[in-house]
Amino acid sequence: MAASPAASATPVGSRPGRAVLLTVTCLGQFMVLLDNTIVGAALPDMQHRLDTQLTGLQWIVDAYVLLVAMLLLSGGVFADRFGRKRVYLTGVAVFTVASLVCSLAPSLGWLITGRVLQGIGAAALSPASLALLAAAHPVPRERVKAIGLWAGLSGIGLAAGPVAGGVLTEAFGWPAIFLVNLPIGLLLLLLGLRTLEETRNPDAPAIDVPGTVLSVLAVGVLTYGLIEGGARGWTSPLILGSFATAALLLAAFIAVEARHPAPMLPPRLFRERLFTVSNTAMVVVGFALMGSSFFFSQFFVYVQGSSILRAGLQTLPMSLAMVVASPYAGRLAARYGFRSVVTTGLALAGLGLLALGTVHADTGYGNVWWRLAVVGTGFALTMSPLTGAAIQAVSAQEGGLASGISSTTRQIGAVLGVALLGAVVRAEQSGGASFETGLDSAFLTAGAVMLATAVFTGLWLSKSKPAQASAAPRRPAAEAALTTTNEAPAKSR
Structure with a gap:
C-alpha cells in the first residue's frame, strides 16, 4: 500500500507539519485504544443500569471486536484505493457519531448498535491513520521512528482506559465513557480537514x-x-x-x-508452516487476552466487593506490564529467535491465568496484582514476535498482507474468547456454582489453553530470527497492520 508516485513527488515542505500530522494520527489511534480498555471498567455499571445479564455484556464487547476483526484488512485497502485522508476522517466521524449513539442508548439493543458502528469506524480509522503517517515519511529510517512514536504515544490509551473508565463511571455512570470521545473526535475532524493532505495508491487491489x-x-x-x-x-x-x-x-x-x-485471505499463504503456526497461536492469544480481560473488573466488583473506580485501578498492572514489556519483545526475538520468546510469553501468560484461577473473594490485592502483571508481560512477549514470524514466512511484497492477517486472526480469537469463556462461566452457574467459581473455571481454561499452545509453538514454530530488512517495512500496510485496536504499543521488530 505504498503512496502513489504523485504523492511521493510532493515536496516535503508542502506537507502538513510533521508534529501536527503525528498529533492527528496518534490522537485517533489513542481514541480507539482507549475504547478497548475503558469499556471493561464500566461493564458492572452497564449490567446494573441496563438490567442485562452476562450475555448482554458479551454482546457489548463482541459487537465491536467482531466488526474490527472482519473489516480491518478491507479498511487498509479502502484507504489506499479511495484516499487515506478521506478514509481516516470518515472513520473518525463514524466512530464519534457511534460514541454519541452509545452514550444516549436507552436500551441494550441501541448500545450494541452503537458498538457495531464504533467497530466500523475503528476498522477504517486505525489502518488509515498509520498509512497517512507512513506516506508522509518515505525514508525508511524516518518512517520507523515516526511509527515508534505513533505506537508509543497512542498506546497510552491502553493504560489510561481502566483508570479513566473507573473515574468516569463512578462519577457520572457508564454513558460518560463514550462521551469522552466526542471532543477528541471533533478536534480530529477540524485539524484533519485543515492540515492533512490526500494520498492514495491507484494501483491498490480491488476490494474483496x-x-x-x-x-x-x-x-x-x-x-x-x-x-x-x-x-x-x-x-x-x-x-x-x-x-x-x-x-x-x-x-x-x-x-x-x-x-x-485478489482475496483478502489468500489460502496459499497457509501452506507455509511458519505462517500457519504463528497465526494459530495468535488466535489463542486473542482468545485468552480478551476473554480473560472481559472478567477482570467483574471479578473485583462482584467477587471482592470493590467499587468501580477501585476496580479500574486494580486492573491496571496488566495494562502497564504490556506497555512496558512490548518494546522489548521484538528485540528479544531478534536476539533469541521467534520460538524462544513466543513460547516463553505463552507460558508466562498461561501460568499467570492459572494463578488467577486460584484467587478468591478473601485474597488480598497484594497477592493478586503480580498475577495480572505476569499475564500482561506474557501477552506482550507474544504479539509482536508472532506478527514478525508471519511476515518472515512470506515474500517482502506480501509483508503488509501478512501482518494484517496476523492482526485479524488475533481479533477473531478475541471474539471467540469473550463468547467461549462466557459460556464456561454460564455453564458453571447453571450447574449451581457461584459466579466466583465460574470465573475461576474461565481463568483456568484460558491458562490451560495458553500452556497447550506454548507446547505446540515450542514444537512447531521456526527457530529463525527476524530478517534485518523487516526493520524497515517496504509498504505502509506493513506498518499499518502491526498495531491494531487492542494490542499493546511499541511493536519494534
Whole structure:
C-alpha cells in the first residue's frame, strides 16, 4: 500500500507539519485504544443500569471486536484505493457519531448498535491513520521512528482506559465513557480537514467484497451461537442451526477466496508452516487476552466487593506490564529467535491465568496484582514476535498482507474468547456454582489453553530470527497492520 508516485513527488515542505500530522494520527489511534480498555471498567455499571445479564455484556464487547476483526484488512485497502485522508476522517466521524449513539442508548439493543458502528469506524480509522503517517515519511529510517512514536504515544490509551473508565463511571455512570470521545473526535475532524493532505495508491487491489461479507457473516453467526447457546440451550434448533449456518458460510468463504483474483485471505499463504503456526497461536492469544480481560473488573466488583473506580485501578498492572514489556519483545526475538520468546510469553501468560484461577473473594490485592502483571508481560512477549514470524514466512511484497492477517486472526480469537469463556462461566452457574467459581473455571481454561499452545509453538514454530530488512517495512500496510485496536504499543521488530 505504498503512496502513489504523485504523492511521493510532493515536496516535503508542502506537507502538513510533521508534529501536527503525528498529533492527528496518534490522537485517533489513542481514541480507539482507549475504547478497548475503558469499556471493561464500566461493564458492572452497564449490567446494573441496563438490567442485562452476562450475555448482554458479551454482546457489548463482541459487537465491536467482531466488526474490527472482519473489516480491518478491507479498511487498509479502502484507504489506499479511495484516499487515506478521506478514509481516516470518515472513520473518525463514524466512530464519534457511534460514541454519541452509545452514550444516549436507552436500551441494550441501541448500545450494541452503537458498538457495531464504533467497530466500523475503528476498522477504517486505525489502518488509515498509520498509512497517512507512513506516506508522509518515505525514508525508511524516518518512517520507523515516526511509527515508534505513533505506537508509543497512542498506546497510552491502553493504560489510561481502566483508570479513566473507573473515574468516569463512578462519577457520572457508564454513558460518560463514550462521551469522552466526542471532543477528541471533533478536534480530529477540524485539524484533519485543515492540515492533512490526500494520498492514495491507484494501483491498490480491488476490494474483496464477497470475502468480506462472507467472513463477517460466518464469524458473526458463530459468535451468536456461542453467546446465546448458554441461555437458549446448546441443543436448541436455533443454536444448532447457527453452528450449521456458520459452517456453510465458512465453506463458502474458503471457496470464494480460492477463486478470487485478489482475496483478502489468500489460502496459499497457509501452506507455509511458519505462517500457519504463528497465526494459530495468535488466535489463542486473542482468545485468552480478551476473554480473560472481559472478567477482570467483574471479578473485583462482584467477587471482592470493590467499587468501580477501585476496580479500574486494580486492573491496571496488566495494562502497564504490556506497555512496558512490548518494546522489548521484538528485540528479544531478534536476539533469541521467534520460538524462544513466543513460547516463553505463552507460558508466562498461561501460568499467570492459572494463578488467577486460584484467587478468591478473601485474597488480598497484594497477592493478586503480580498475577495480572505476569499475564500482561506474557501477552506482550507474544504479539509482536508472532506478527514478525508471519511476515518472515512470506515474500517482502506480501509483508503488509501478512501482518494484517496476523492482526485479524488475533481479533477473531478475541471474539471467540469473550463468547467461549462466557459460556464456561454460564455453564458453571447453571450447574449451581457461584459466579466466583465460574470465573475461576474461565481463568483456568484460558491458562490451560495458553500452556497447550506454548507446547505446540515450542514444537512447531521456526527457530529463525527476524530478517534485518523487516526493520524497515517496504509498504505502509506493513506498518499499518502491526498495531491494531487492542494490542499493546511499541511493536519494534
